[in-house]
Amino acid sequence: MEVSVKLFSVWSMLIMAMLLLSAKALNEKDDLVQSRNVETEKLQSLKNPLMATRSKGASSDHAVDNPEEIASMVQMNIKNSTERRNLGFFSCGTGNPIDDCWRCDPNWHLRRKRLADCGIGFGRNAIGGRDGKYYVVSDPSDDDAVNPKPGTLRHAVIQDRPLWIVFKRDMVITLKQELIMNSFKTIDGRGVNVHIAYGACITIQFITNVIIHGLNIHDCKQTGNAMVRSSPTHYGWRTLADGDGISIFGSSYIWVDHNSLSKCADGLIDAIIGSTAITISNNYFTHHNEVMLLGHSDSYTRDKQMQVTIAYNHFGEGLMQRMPRCRHGYFHVVNNDYTHWEMYAIGGSADPTINSQGNRYLAPLNPFAKEVTKRVVTTGKWRHWNWRSEGDLLLNGAFFTPSGTGAAASYARASSLGAKSSSLVGALTSDAGVLTCKRGSKC
Numbered sequence: 341m342e343v344s345v346k347l348f349s350v351w352s353m354l355i356m357a358m359l360l361l362s363a364k365a366l367n368e369k370d371d372l373v374q375s376r377n378v379e380t381e382k383l384q385s386l387k388n389p390l391m392a393t394r395s396k397g398a399s400s401d402h403a404v405d406n407p408e409e410i411a412s413m414v415q416m417n418i419k420n421s422t423e424r425r426n427l428g429f430f431s432c433g434t435g436n437p438i439d440d441c442w443r444c445d446p447n448w449h450l451r452r453k454r455l456a457d458c459g460i461g462f463g464r465n466a467i468g469g470r471d472g473k474y475y476v477v478s479d480p481s482d483d484d485a486v487n488p489k490p491g492t493l494r495h496a497v498i499q500d501r502p503l504w505i506v507f508k509r510d511m512v513i514t515l516k517q518e519l520i521m522n523s524f525k526t527i528d529g530r531g532v533n534v535h536i537a538y539g540a541c542i543t544i545q546f547i548t549n550v551i552i553h554g555l556n557i558h559d560c561k562q563t564g565n566a567m568v569r570s571s572p573t574h575y576g577w578r579t580l581a582d583g584d585g586i587s588i589f590g591s592s593y594i595w596v597d598h599n600s601l602s603k604c605a606d607g608l609i610d611a612i613i614g615s616t617a618i619t620i621s622n623n624y625f626t627h628h629n630e631v632m633l634l635g636h637s638d639s640y641t642r643d644k645q646m647q648v649t650i651a652y653n654h655f656g657e658g659l660m661q662r663m664p665r666c667r668h669g670y671f672h673v674v675n676n677d678y679t680h681w682e683m684y685a686i687g688g689s690a691d692p693t694i695n696s697q698g699n700r701y702l703a704p705l706n707p708f709a710k711e712v713t714k715r716v717v718t719t720g721k722w723r724h725w726n727w728r729s730e731g732d733l734l735l736n737g738a739f740f741t742p743s744g745t746g747a748a749a750s751y752a753r754a755s756s757l758g759a760k761s762s763s764l765v766g767a768l769t770s771d772a773g774v775l776t777c778k779r780g781s782k783c
Contacts, residue, residue: 435760436652436768438597438621442783449531449779453504455553456526459595461649461672461756463619466595468526468551472502480511482539485568486575497521498571507532514539517563518581520570523547529554530777539563540581541604545570545589553597554774557585560604582606592617600773602627607662611648612636616669619649619756624773627658635667638690643668649756651675654772655685661714666692670754674698675762677769682706684714693726693750696740697759700766703738710737726750733762 434440441458442448456470479491488494493513496505502524510533518540534555536542541560544550562583569575581587583605588594590613601608601623608625610633611618625631632650635643646669654677655663663681664671666688675698678685685701688694696712703710712734715722726744728751734740744750760768777783 434767435764436622436771437757438652439771443775444782446781448777448783452506452528452530453526455528456551459551459597459619460621461619461651462617462647463593463595463649464756465617466549466551466593466619467524468549468595469502469504469524470526472504472524475499475503475505476508477505477511478508480513482513482515482517485517485566488569493527494519494569497525497527498569499525500571500573504528506530507534510534512537515563516540517566517568518543518578518587520545520568520578521547521550522571524549526551527553527555529556530775530783531779533774536560541584542586543581543589544587544591544594547591549593550591551595551597552586552599553595554777555599556774557599557608558602558604560585560606562605582610584608584610586610588615588618589613591615594618596620596623598622598771598773598775600624600626602658604628607631607633610634611646612643613640614642614645616646616648618647619651620653621649621651622769622772623653624656625653625659625663626656629660630662630665631655631659632662632664634664634671635669635690635692638667641668645669646671647753647756648672649674651757652768652772653677654679654769656680661685662687665716666694668692670750671695672697672754672756674757674759675765675768676700677765677772678702678712680704681709683709685712687714687716688725688727689716691721691725693744693754695728695730695751695754696732697730698732698762698765700733700762701735701738701740703734703736705736707737710739712738712740715741715743726754731759731762733765 437460438458442454445451453470456467459466475496477493477496479489481492482494496503497519500522504526506528512535516539520543536555536557537559539561540563541557560583562581564578564580566578567575568578585601585604585608586596588611596609608628608631609620613636634648649672650664651674657680659680661683663685667690670693673696678699678701681704686694701712723743726747728742728746729740732740775783
């Protein structure tokens with residue numbers, strides 16, 4: 341009897357142990373299945389972010405069929421935002437934000453209009469002919485200023501629709517009369533050697549959204565007292581023109597970039613009569629007296645709205661004065677290289693606000709021309725004008741005479757981009773002027 345009880349106890353313990361092992365195995369299997377289900381759900385959710393919503397019975401009427409397309413659209417929007425000027429995929433890392441935006445793309449010639457997204461400063465929103473078709477200039481002649489031939493530069497710039505104007509080959513264009521432009525035009529000389537010289541030059545009058553890039557503009561003459569066409573439907577009598585390289589008159593959203601200018605009858609670039617939202621960048625100025633005038637006259641108060649950015653330019657050999665000469669308005673002179681002047685670099689009258697930041701000023705040997713600034717006044721009113729030098733590199737005895745109370749609001753209106761260290765000016769302006777660009781390679 342005692343043996344039977346012991347055997348029964350042993351069997352009971354064995355059965356209980358087997359039951360416990362079985363239960364544990366089932367639990368582990370359930371845990372494993374549940375774990376795998378969770379992992380599967382996670383993988384599915386990674387492949388399709390809408391899976392969790394769909395599994396809860398939510399409506400799928402607005403589900404995205406092609407998430408890759410949406411991602412591509414987002415990336416495009418990012419590229420088109422202000423972040424486009426950060427150093428990105430095509431960047432050489434030169435530090436020049438305009439050049440870093442487009443120059444390192446070996447297929448720049450297939451994406452020319454990308455340039456319109458690379459503007460800086462007060463004229464950064466100038467889109468030129470970005471939204472239009474390409475127009476190829478194949479004929480350098482300018483035989484008739486009233487009825488220009490198709491294929492000529494004059495025929496291109498007067499059209500009343502956006503155009504991105506390029507050139508079929510190298511050419512010298514000698515204009516008989518002013519080249520009067522229409523709105524929403526880009527003149528793009530990249531990839532060829534284009535000179536506008538020995539005749540009239542460019543007039544931007546009462547229009548908007550113009551980009552001028554990659555032109556050699558020199559030896560401009562006085563012309564006028566003639567009929568000139570300004571649009572497909574209008575031509576009129578033009579009095580004597582001053583002979584400026586580029587004359588900006590009552591216009592806005594203008595960007596003049598990477599041109600080489602010299603030896604014109606009047607100014608190389610003038611902006612007057614209420615012009616504003618202008619950027620003058622990466623240009624190479626040489627051999628000229630009165631380089632740049634910004635403002636019509638001391639009495640023309642409409643120019644108080646004027647805002648001009650002058651950035652990354654090289655003011656080189658043979659220059660005398662007006663780099664620029666300002667009247668009313670707000671002027672940001674930033675990261676330019678001044679290697680030559682005979683009289684002075686920056687001048688003004690009529691209470692302009694001049695914000696000079698991160699420039700390199702190399703004074704001439706003449707001991708009486710060391711001062712960067714010149715105020716064209718005969719009274720002490722200039723002491724109230726807001727002119728400042730911030731982070732400029734002053735060499736060979738150069739000195740900048742500041743003035744004004746340093747009003748924050750005035751300098752805010754004369755600030756258009758972040759200045760870089762003046763020690764970088766040499767690199768920032770090393771390629772100022774017309775670039776040598778070849779198709780299929782970086783420019």
